[in-house]
Every structure is written in structure tokens, then in C-alpha cells.
Amino acid sequence: RKEVEQDPGPFNVPEGATVAFNCTYSNSASQSFFWYRQDCRKEPKLLMSVYSSGNEDGRFTAQLNRASQYISLLIRDSKLSDSATYLCVVRAIQGAQKLVFGQGTRLTINP
Amino acid sequence: DVKVTQSSRYLVKRTGEKVFLECVQDMDHENMFWYRQDPGLGLRLIYFSYDVKMKEKGDIPEGYSVSREKKERFSLILESASTNQTSMYLCASTADRSEAFFGQGTRLTVV
Numbered sequence: 001r002k003e004v005e006q007d008p009g010p011f012n013v014p015e016g017a018t019v020a021f022n023c024t025y026s027n028s029a030s031q032s033f034f035w036y037r038q039d040c041r042k043e044p045k046l047l048m049s050v051y052s053s054g055n056e057d058g059r060f061t062a063q064l065n066r067a068s069q070y071i072s073l074l075i076r077d078s079k080l081s082d083s084a085t086y087l088c089v090v091r092a093i094q095g096a097q098k099l100v101f102g103q104g105t106r107l108t109i110n111p
Numbered sequence: 112d113v114k115v116t117q118s119s120r121y122l123v124k125r126t127g128e129k130v131f132l133e134c135v136q137d138m139d140h141e142n143m144f145w146y147r148q149d150p151g152l153g154l155r156l157i158y159f160s161y162d163v164k165m166k167e168k169g170d171i172p173e174g175y176s177v178s179r180e181k182k183e184r185f186s187l188i189l190e191s192a193s194t195n196q197t198s199m200y201l202c203a204s205t206a207d208r209s210e211a212f213f214g215q216g217t218r219l220t221v222v
Contacts, residue, residue, distance in 0.1 A: 008151070034210055043201060043213035044154075087154070089211070097142055097161065098169075099203070099211055103153030 001026055004090050006102035014110050017078050021105050023088030024070045032091035033064055035073050037084045038104065044087055047073075078109045114138075117202050117214035124221050130189040132217050134202030140212075142205045143185035145169075145177065147198040148216075154201065160185055192221045 006023045013019050025033075033050035048055065050062040050071050061074040075082055088102035118133035136143065142161050146154040146169075156169030158177040166177050174196060178186040185204075189196055197220050203211040 032208055043216050045213070046210045049210060091208070097205070097207060098156070098159060098167070099144060099205065100156065101146070101154040103151070 002103075003027060003092070003100045004088055004102040006088050006105050008103055008105060010106040010108060012108045012110060013078060015078060015080060017109075018074065018076050019078055019107060020075075021073045021086055021088075021107075022070055023072070023102050024068075025088075025090045025100075026069070027090070027092045027100075028069065030069075030090045030092045033062075033071050034089040034091075035060075035062055035071075036087040036089055036101075038087060039084050044101075047086070075107075080109050080111060083107060083109045115202060115204050115212050115214040117200075117217050119217050120215060122217060122219045124189075124192050124219065126193060126221055128189075128192045128221075130192050130219070130221075132187040132189075132200055132202075132219070134185045134187070134204075134214055135183055136185075136204040136212070137183065138204065138206070138212070139182065140204040140206050141182075142207070143179065144203040144205075144211070145175075145185065145187045146201045146203065147171070147196075148201055149198050157187065192219075194221050197221045 035047040036044040037047045038044040054063045063072045085104040144159040145157045160179040176188045200217045202214040205211040
């Protein structure tokens with residue numbers, strides 16, 4: 001089983017729709033969680049950190065469920081510019097702090 | 112702004128060559144990582160380092176080695192390049208418990 005698993009998609013949704021991604025992780029000792037965004041042929045960039053109480057940044061909402069070991073990302077009122085690959089990232093403790101990435105979910109917003 | 116710089120954007124090397132990929136960060140981060148990214152496989156961790164001269168194997172270390180002689184620099188070495196090492200290589204750095212910052216990536220082609 002992969003340490004971090006995501007549905008690879010692709011997700012194709014119309015502009016203005018709400019879209020949700022889930023990500024599950026296997027290491028119960030994981031401590032930090034993030035969502036990254038990666039545009040085609042670019043490096044990943046931080047979209048938002050995910051906190052235990054859940055957090056929101058404009059149209060984006062992230063949730064963490066430690067009991068079920070999953071995190072989620074909700075995008076409301078999607079824009080064409082939201083088209084990208086979204087990566088779930090988990091920081092695990094393995095001697096040092098190891099960052100493990102999901103394989104990413106590709107999202108395309110259609111006009 | 113945090114800056115992570117990889118020495119080359121594009122590289123073409125011959126099978127059997129020894130290849131050095133360099134990564135430098137300017138934020139005094141303890142942790143540095145090397146990933147490779149391939150279509151359908153996501154980011155896979157090759158090696159990481161949590162301190163000078165310290166290194167840990169990631170998920171796919173075979174055929175690679177690393178060097179961290181100074182805190183700001185983390186080098187990835189392909190001892191004898193092979194065609195299956197053709198990939199996008201991404202370097203990242205992070206302080207403890209913070210998000211990762213990526214270099215722009217090196218697209219390596221082994222012919």
C-alpha cells in the first residue's frame with residue numbers, strides 16, 4: 001500500500017462548479033499535512049497547509065480527519081485558472097522528517 | 112523569499128556517464144530532498160538529508176548517491192546514467208515542520 005494515496009483523476013468540471021479531492025495516508029504518526037499545486041512543466045508550489053481544525057483560504061477549504069487518516073481539499077466556484085495537478089503531501093517522522101507525496105490529481109476546469 | 116536553485120533546467124547525457132545534479136538553498140533549511148517525477152507515478156523520493164553529511168535513503172535510491180558537505184547544497188549523483196533514469200528531478204528544502212520549497216526542476220534525458 002502506498003503511504004499517501006490520491007485519486008489521479010482526471011477531473012473535468014465546468015467553470016463555477018465545486019470540486020473535492022480526498023487523500024489517504026497510512027502512517028498514523030504523520031504530523032503535518034499540505035496541499036500543493038503543480039502547473040504543467042513547473043515545480044510544485046504550496047497551496048495551503050492543513051490544520052486539525054480545518055482551514056479556509058478564499059475559495060479553498062482543507063480538512064483533516066486523523067481518525068480515518070485522510071485529508072480533503074474543496075474548491076468552490078472553480079475558475080479556469082484552477083486547472084492544475086493537486087498534490088497531497090504528508091510529513092512523516094522517520095528519524096528525520098520525510099515528506100511523502102501523493103501521485104497527484106489532475107483537474108481541468110472547462111469554460 | 113526562499114530560493115531553491117537547481118544548476119540546470121535541461122541536461123542530456125550519455126548512457127554510462129557520471130551525472131551531477133546540484134541544488135542550493137538560501138534559507139538555512141535543515142532538510143533537503145531529491146525527488147524524481149514521472150508521468151503516472153508522481154513524485155518519488157530518492158534521498159533526503161536532515162543535516163550536513165547526514166543522508167537517508169528514500170523509496171528509490173538504487174543507482175543514485177548524494178552528497179551534503181555544506182548545509183546549503185545537496186547534490187544528487189547518478190553513478191552510471193541509464194536510460195531509465197530519464198526523468199524530471201526536483202530538489203526541495205524545508206525547515207522542521209514547515210512547508211517545502213522546490214527548485215525549478217532539471218529535466219534529464221539519458222541517451
